[in-house]
Amino acid sequence: MKEILQYLFNQNTLSRSEAQSILTEIAQNKFNTAEVTAFITVFLMRNITLEELEGFRQALLRMALPVNLDCNDALDIVGTGGDGKNTINISTLASFIIAGAGQKVTKHGNYGASTITGSSNVMEELGYQFKNNSEDLSRDLEKANLCFIHAPLFHPALQSVGELRKSLGLRTFFNLLGPLVNPSKPQFSIIGVYNLEIARIYQYLLQQDQRDFAIVHGLDGYDEISLTSDTKIITKNTEEIFTTQDLGFNAILPESIQGGNTPQESAQIFRNILEGKGTDSQNSVVLANAAVALHHTHKFGDYQQCFYLAKESLESKKALACLQNLIK
Structure with missing residues (x-):
């Protein structure tokens, strides 16, 4: 070395x-x-x-340990993390809304290294038991339309550096790898990145894949659609900037989508949103991300139709039912 x-x-x-x-x-x-x-x-x-x-x-x-699921059109929505914004767990919340709308999701996640609460932290706090084999993940996918793939169980390298990353508490290149190495190899990947330089590198790399992708960057530094500013979305064939109005929402304030200061607080915010107790800003930001992801699959109609599907998934508690079925 x-x-x-x-x-x-x-x-x-x-x-x-x-x-x-x-x-x-x-x-x-x-x-x-x-x-x-x-x-x-x-x-x-x-x-x-x-x-x-x-x-x-x-x-x-x-x-990586192989993950073989009987699903050839699954979707993952995930961010690199490391944007320093401490938002609510937007991509994980959007995953359940997407699942409730009828799209299968194979969510790849990990504990927070440079953030307080990563997707694995909040899932664990909500009572989910991590699975380490394809059979259990397949059962989760069948009963909840979503399975959660805890990265360290399938990636020895991530397990070996987990404590070191946590002790550093900084954004490292491992943040960039997480969204690229989902072992279930979903057909659709919605990947949030924290700056445009990383977006370019991702674009070049993902162009070589057979699977579809959309790279999302909030132009004020978020690794997701934050609705605090405009959003750039890059796909295999397009590159566009969307205002909040383009996506059907009003702009929101950064403090309105702040996450909790502990995993327990984050999990409570998470559950509140799925139970219909979220604020307008919280609901808007998770719906925007879910609608864009649904639209990217080209299976659910135009963006407006995808927005209504996402809204119905949240308001009818279908998204909540997916969570409840997953943690039974």
Whole structure:
């Protein structure tokens, strides 16, 4: 590792194969904590390259435990995290609204490393028992139209660096990998990113996949549609900026979608929203993200129809029923 670090400290970058090899060795615990910390720190000092991200992604996917689900049109909606905004768990809430509207969701998530409450924290707090095999995940998908894939159970590398990431409390390149390595390989991926440079790298990488994607970036720094400002959405064939009015909403204030200060508070906010006790701002932001995701599948009509489906899923408690069925 010393040679690798010296090479990187001299402002060199890794090839795809080098990145893949190093992350594989990190997962195999071949380096001590200080060495891994120094390696991660390199990517806090500069942006990751496309080849490095490709190599890291390949390493995680090759080491991942396989997930085989009888579903060829599932969707995942996930953000990189690390935007420092401490919002409510928007993508996870939107996942249940999407499931309640009739779209199967294979949600990939993890504990928060640079945030207070990641999707796994809130799911655990709500009473969900993480599953570690395809059979249990398939049963969840059947009864709730959604299954939750807790990343460390399927990615040895993420498990091996989990404590280190938490102790650092900073956004690292692992934030960028999470949305790219869902082991169920959903047909549709809605991925939120915290800046446009990362959006470009994702765009180049995902263009090589057969599956469909939409990259979402709130132009004031959110890794999701926040409705606090305009949103850029990039797909395989389009790149557009949408105002809040374009999406059918009024602009909201950042403080109106703040998350809790503990996993317990976040889970209570989460449940309140699904139970119909959310504020207008909270409801608006999760509905916007759910509607865009539904529209991206091209299965539910135009955006307006997708919005009504999402709204009906939330207001009729179909989304809540998906959660209740999942944690039974």
